Amino acid sequence: MTTGVRRRMGVEERRDQLIAVALDLFSHRSPDEVSIDEIAAAAGISRPLVYHYFPGKQSLYEAALRRAADDLASRFFEPPDGALGERLLRVMGRFFDFVDGHGPGFTALMRGGPAAAGLAGSASRANAMIDEVRQAAYEQIIAHLGIEHPAPRMELLVRSWISLAETTALIWLDGRVIPRAELELQLVHDFAALAAVSAAYDEGMAAQLHRMLTDEPPDGPFSALVQRLLALVPQQS
DSSP: OOOSSOOOOOHHHHHHHHHHHHHHHHHHSOGGGOOHHHHHHHHTSOHHHHHHHOSSHHHHHHHHHHHHHHHHHHTTOOOSOSOHHHHHHHHHHHHHHHHHHTHHHHHHHHTTHHHHTTOGGGHHHHHHHHHHHHHHHHHHHHHHHTOSSOOHHHHHHHHHHHHHHHHHHHHHHHHOOSOHHHHHHHHHHHHHHHHHHHHTTOHHHHHHHHHHHHSOOTTSHHHHHHHHHHHHSOOOO
16 A cells, blocks of 8 residues: 655544554554554655654554454444344355455454564553454344343353354464355354254243244245255154
8 A cells, every 4th residue: 555655644644544554564464574664665654754643563553453443343233124144144244354354464363462463562452452342243243133131141142153253264264265155154054053052941042043033034044054954854764
């Protein structure tokens, strides 16, 4: 990302530009591999000018991380239109758009964050941002379910699923062996499967699962899972 010709910018405009440039570089390489000199060159300014707006790489990394965290959290917002399975599939599509576009940065963050990138001073703030993203994702999924006061098993289900999505994305980034679209659908199926297991232990969860499946169209993701599972059940002779 290069500006080409220098031009005078306002303070906030220049800060925004540097954050965008840094985020782009951190998205393609681990933060410890990116230098202030590279950021300055990509922004078309001098190294001292970078330090005029940010005390160092750590503060610039934190600002870029804040922007990325806000972006990732927004990916879980979905209008309450259509069946739950279809909504979750759209959410997973946007989630993997982010993961695909911020691969190395996403991996460095989730596998050790700033401490692993030589930015130990940012670790607690980065972890807090990650927790904010997880909480935002949790609240959005609960909103999709139409639940005001989730029971303990429902909270466990949703938070476990968010963790599973993170882990799945990290494994996928290692080699991208499984087609991305298959994983997006599988994660939606995983949500239904986790709900089904909880339903076997809890009447409230069973009622929630019933509502999920009742609202699902015949060609929806949850219906496809039911059909796949039924095909695996041995037929009685």
